[in-house]
Amino acid sequence: MALEFELWYALLLLVLAAIAYFVFASFVFGAGYQPTPRHAVRAMLRLAAVGPGDVVYDLGAGTGAIVFRAARGCGARVLGVEVEPIRLLVLRLRRATGPAAERIELRWGNLFHLDFRPATVVTAFLWPGAMARLRPKFESELRDGARVASHCHPVPGWSPAAYDPAADVYLYRWPEARRAPAGEGPRDKG
Numbered sequence: 001m002a003l004e005f006e007l008w009y010a011l012l013l014l015v016l017a018a019i020a021y022f023v024f025a026s027f028v029f030g031a032g033y034q035p036t037p038r039h040a041v042r043a044m045l046r047l048a049a050v051g052p053g054d055v056v057y058d059l060g061a062g063t064g065a066i067v068f069r070a071a072r073g074c075g076a077r078v079l080g081v082e083v084e085p086i087r088l089l090v091l092r093l094r095r096a097t098g099p100a101a102e103r104i105e106l107r108w109g110n111l112f113h114l115d116f117r118p119a120t121v122v123t124a125f126l127w128p129g130a131m132a133r134l135r136p137k138f139e140s141e142l143r144d145g146a147r148v149a150s151h152c153h154p155v156p157g158w159s160p161a162a163y164d165p166a167a168d169v170y171l172y173r174w175p176e177a178r179r180a181p182a183g184e185g186p187r188d189k190g
């Protein structure tokens with residue numbers, strides 16, 4: 001009886017440890033795991049006007065809330081980069097079992113090592129520190145006309161072209177985003 005209890009207890013600890021790993025381990029790289037809510041995904045793709053001509057980079061693709069909607073719903077070509085291997089496996093399974101696989105590239109790696117130059121749209125649901133780290137990379141690599149859609153956390157110091165408060169989505173256009181709104185920033189003085 002006592003042994004049975006110990007086995008169940010060990011199993012419970014194992015399950016809790018697995019959940020904690022799945023959700024929190026990637027924190028050290030820039031964000032834990034939480035899928036972007038559907039209404040926020042819709043707002044990100046709508047505000048960024050994602051269409052068949054776009055190349056979308058989803059930074060931290062998770063299990064694909066943004067990746068598959070952008071490719072299958074909007075007709076875009078999509079690159080999803082994900083650091084956590086179990087989520088990458090889920091992404092690969094989802095790609096293999098649905099349409100538009102040829103438009104979806106999945107990469108196992110660190111989003112901070114990506115070259116953003118080919119992207120016309122960048123999507124992110126990351127933590128504030130990661131957004132701050134991304135800013136100089138965006139500023140040196142984004143092409144003119146590129147859009148950045150971020151759920152929950154802004155790009156610090158940038159001016160959004162639009163903000164959807166219901167979905168908590170910021171939309172930026174590069175290079176306009178680095179200009180402070182009229183009358184607010186040093187660039188507007190003198």
Ligand SMILES: C[S@@+](CC[C@H](N)C(=O)[O-])C[C@H]1O[C@@H](n2cnc3c(N)ncnc32)[C@H](O)[C@@H]1O
Pocket residue numbers: 026027029030031032033034035036058059060061062063064065066081082083084087109110111112124125126
């Ligand atoms: C909040 S989740 C968002 C997931 C996905 N974009 C979605 O909409 O469902 C953040 C994801 O970013 C991944 N991530 C965090 N830091 C990363 C890094 N440096 N490189 C690649 N992926 C990263 C995490 O593993 C996690 O899956």
